[in-house]
Amino acid sequence: MSNPLRDMEHPDLIFCIGTNMTECHPVAATRLKKAIAKGAKMIVADPREIHLAKLADLHLPIRVGSDVALLLAMAHVIAREGLIDREFIDARTADSEEFLSHVKDFTPEWASEICEVPAADIEKAGLWFGEGSPSAIFYTLGITEHICGVDNVQSLCNLALMTGNLGIEGGGINPMRGQNNIQGAGDCGAVPNNFPGFQPCGDPASAEKFSKAYGIDIEANPGITKVTALDLCGKENGIHAILIDGENTVVTDPDMNHCRNALQSLDHLVVIDLFLTETAQLADIVFPATGFAETDGVQTNTERRVQRLRAAVPAVGESKPDWWIIAQIAQRMGTPGFEFESAKEVFNELCSLSPIYEGLDWDRIENSEYQWPVPDKDHSGTPRLHEKEFKNGRGLFKIIGYRDPAEIIDDEYPVWLTTGRRLQSYHSRTQTGRSSGIDYLLSEETLEVNPDDAKAWNLEDGEFVKMASRRGEIQIKVRVTEQSPKGTVFASFSFASVPVNVLTGGGYDPVTQTAELKVCPVRISKL
Amino acid sequence: MTDQEIIEHWQDQDAPLLPVLHAIHDRDDYLSDDAxxxxxxxxxxxxxxxxxxxxFYHHFSRSKPGKSAPRVCTGNVCCLNGGKEILESLKSEDATPMPCSGRCDDMVPVLRGDQVFVGATAETLEHRPSPLPAPNPGNIDECIFxxxxxxxxxxxxxxQATGGYGGLKSAVASTPAALIDLITESKLAGRGGAGFPTGVKWKAVADAPGDPKSIVCNxxxxxxGCFKDRAIMEHDPHALIEGMVLAAYATGSQRGFIxxxxxxxxxxxILQTAIDEANTANILGDNILGKDGFNFHLRIIRGAGAYIxxxxGSLLNSMEGKHPFPRNRPPFPVTHGFEDLPTVVNNVETLASASQISRKGAEWYRRLGLDDHAGTKVISLSGDIQRPGNYEVPFGLPLQTLLNDWAGGPLEGRTIQAVTMAGLSGGFLAGDDLQVTLDEPCIRSNGSFLGAGGIIVLDDRRDMVSAAHEAMSFFAHESCGKCFPCRIGTQRLTERLNDGANLEFAAWQDEINDIGSVMKATSACGLGMAAPLVTESLLRYFPDAIEQHLSHPK
Amino acid sequence: MNQIADNTRICTMTLDGDDVKFCEGETIYEVAERHSKEVPTLCYDPRLEAFGACRLCVVEVEGIRNPVASCTTKATEGMIVRTKNDTLDKHRTTLLEMVASENRNNTVDELAGYASQELGNLLKRYPVLPGRFAGKKSGNSNTDDLNPFILRDYDNCISCYRCVRVCAEQEGDHAINVMNRGFDTQITTEFGNDLRDSSCTFCGQCVATCPTGALTDKKAIRAKDTPGEVKKTRSVCIYCGVGCSIDILTKGDRVVGIQPAMDGPANEGALCVKGQYAFDFVHHPDRLTKPLIRQKDGTFREAEWDEALQKAAEGFLKVREKHGNHATYGIASGRAPHEAAYSMQKFIRAGYGTNYIDNCSRA
Known part of the structure; x- marks a missing residue:
């Protein structure tokens, strides 16, 4: 997030798109509710009538995958009505003229055809966003899990840039990170394109820095993504060994059958986890890790706050911290630099190599008060990014055009399936599913179907149906609810018994290779 | 009308909740879960x-028969007059009790739908207008009546035949400030019981920033034991409307609510007809009486049965559709009233007095009082007395004059044992203290207060502990439940007046005193502060009756 | 939070005889609290709008006849305030005796909830006579509500409205409110339904703010009779990316409950159903306790660490030998701490000289 969580109580206009925040980030959502109670207006763009939509002043139930069209038309309205922040544009951005002339073509009427919402509502959304002072954007995977995920994000950046809503209290562009330490995984360099602290792998100086630190020549170009790696599993000149730490790849990733086959074709698969997950079951060796309440460590939240995790009880059985297990394997392979004695030593090494953590160490984060970047020991942290300048100079407008999803509905697969999460479950339920009481609230997966569709398709509430995509089919119980719009159904992938990700995976964003989990044409038929 | 039509009709108007609920309650006879x-x-x-x-509200029914089922007044006076017996006889019609419904100068009132019937028994109930005040027995110049x-x-x-709206006409010919000065000079003060100077209140609202401002008639x-506002509104509604328009002019308010x-x-x-007449005559509406920009629109909001x-503060919360708890003060309604905007909240009697004052002048009004007291007060007199009714008395009139000379004294062969003050809120006066004069300084010096001016007479037949128990039960029933001293205190005092809670006199007294003193000192509003006056005065005048009660509990 | 805006006026008042400074807009209670005055309260929660129900916080203000509720009264320049004297103590004692008289039970286990000891502690602090003001009890426990998280033991409810207010003001769910009025006030959902059938999300904030244990953490209270002291360890929730601060409650070697950290910067006392109640997977029998090695027949066998680590290392070495550095890939976790992610990327970069490392953010 560009802005701290506390800023969420201060927007004048809230724009939530592709975020089911009350279910996926419930505590953050409480801050938006407070802002609304204080008089803020909220626009929610989401195909479904999620709880956030019920709280909204304007709900735009756009067709899945039509975000770019909506955002272009909003930009069109803002530009046409003179609601741009000229001073901000001149002082801090580049390529604005090209962008402003680009959006002239994309009227609300045009977008209305694609998004399947009234042009007047799109017009209103543009006006409200442009008039908001400040206007803040919140998004989650509903924006990124598309073949045009990058386009979606850049379209949002364009909106924030043209209205000067960056670097100010209550504004900003705020992706809500999904997992407790997904931000931290990136911070630590567990990505193929960045070393720790977002130092680019393609930058020779950075590669040089880490080569020196690690005592080995490291390539000065990015590695392949997980998606590519899985595609290459078992192939000639492909991937033959994988070390997986704490991920139930088979259940959470798209195209489950492909994923399972990939892992099964490896020569060597080592999995570190708390439980014998569906993924661990495919491994050659499984190591028991310590988890929550047993592990000392650090994690970074969605507002870049670096916080301490503390062990409260002894490790269960012989389980060990992940870092210890990884270090032990590395040592046995003869890799130098893994003589860590404690989590503190690991974290402090990270700080010494990461410019955003340079001012931090294990002891300084005792009280959770730092939000990175913290470039030196005298720095008090950076709750709000982009306040005076952008890291890379000027904010660049991007010229984006609308593209259809990778797969669109047709006679064979006439229904849009979109997937997501539910409040009571976390991902594949390895933890929530093993905590008592959660079943009382959510005991099974269901397919949410609009009442009109249920009638048209002759489906009863509670009936099991067959749902098929181009990749596979599953059986799932129907729940009739107004929450789903006509023509679109929804399910989560939490329950292993209803492996929704057998169906998904029709396409990937060409830049990030994030899968289009939010759009998947399906066919629903009676059993 | 359908639910949706009802909601659409009201949702863009001010204070929509109560009108919407009433519309559905009227239509369905109750408020269903679905509604x-x-x-x-x-x-x-x-x-x-x-x-x-x-x-929260007593009169909203949640099941059938609801609104249409009879509600029988079992208030303190009606209990003396057969209210409980009528309730019993109407049980077959699903009758339920209701607290004092403001007709203590008449037979027992029974509410059937939107009509009030009165009678001494269930068989003799009849629908008729409420009593007019009797001609002033003291031959004293009146204001309200x-x-x-x-x-x-x-x-x-x-x-208009007696000069009605003449005061308003002369007021709008002059400045709002002049009107405020006139009301201030008259020394008119809040007749709902609080006694806050009306001119000062109007000036505070006139000076407060924020628009639109409101005039709310309480x-x-x-x-x-109070039924004076009923008489004014039923028989002289335009006096109230004129008072509200005057307040609006003085303060620059555009919205009015009764x-x-x-x-x-x-x-x-009756009020709605009068409002319609006033609208037609351009006494309400836009550019009132031809005065450019003087706009004032008046609506009635019907309550739903809650003393609080x-x-x-509760009234304003109720209008706003919020839970009707009293508000924390400060801020006060003059700056943060209806919808947190400047608001005059005045009692009916206060506003009706203002109409007369605008016509006859401040000096005239001040001089209506005896001695140093300014103006008059309507007293609602009821209970064990020859001629119950509303009496407009000059401040400073001896209570005995009212009881004996004006109202005919006790019933044949009876003596007056005690009277209540301020309805029930002032507790009892008895013994030598019945020699008070009717003005706040005198009555307060006797540990009570005049308040809204309800006086219930209890003669020598009455069991004073029972009377106190009924009074405290009322307060417990009406406690909103927000502040601890009142919520728990009214309950505990009621229990102690009922069965004595197995206490010896000394311990009983100790508990009553401690509860009373904490309620008076720390309650959040007047209800909790006043309720212990009942037990305090009972202890003061009738300790023997209490000892008797404790040794022979019910 | 407690940031002082540049334009805030600094004023002075007299507090128990001392001149003290305060910022315009502060309540008497806030000023007194800052000066460690120990003004008692039951309906106060610093995160909520002041309510003014319990009246325990009343203080004397010179020039005002009755004591005023310090939580709802703003401090003003020159105000002379007394937070403690015999009269106030007497009122507070009487109020506490009255409150104690409406409950079935004023001693509850600390596992009931974060604030559950507040009433009990005040009853100890003041010279309260047990059994005074005996009478009808308020509140009806709703033990038919079979939800596994929140015990609704309203026999111990004192109608302070903290649960109602936290649900509305903090959580924004408005799932609970009251029914009736006065002594008959009952905390309830709409139409008296079970919590599951209301808009309750089981965030547990009502439990955390309840000062009497009328709302009790059903999961934590299971460990009431487990021997040992309750220990609290500050940590962070491991579900979504918001990073709510929590206290892990333990007895011996067991995690017995979670409480929100009121001073947690991300959550300020809030949690959700997962963070609050989904913790006992830690001790689930499915937890792996030893390394597993796959056997020829495809099944796993438990192994000692040394053997498993050696085999893991050998497997990686073998693949490197056969296929080179670009044949091994690392997938780090978005759930594990930094030390895991950092070690994973170092395992690949320092071990192979490649950037063949990713995490689960693409799914």
């Missing part, structure tokens, strides 16, 4: 909050 859900969605009030608010007995007084021509006359208690259904019709809504 509450629809209103919650339509008015965007969280469901649990709306449910809480609906269950000056013309109330004139024929057709409730119509616009009837009102017509939620809920104090047991918050009328549920138990006065016929008066809603006579407390101004």
């Amino acid at each position: 509450i859900r629809v209103v919650s969605k339509g008015l965007r009030i969280p469901l649990a909050e709306l449910f809480a608010t609906v269950t 000056r013309h109330i007995r004139a024929p057709k007084r409730h119509t616009l021509p009837g009102y 017509a939620d006359e809920g104090e047991p 918050y009328l208690r549920y138990e006065y259904p016929e008066i809603q019709g 809504c006579g407390e101004e």
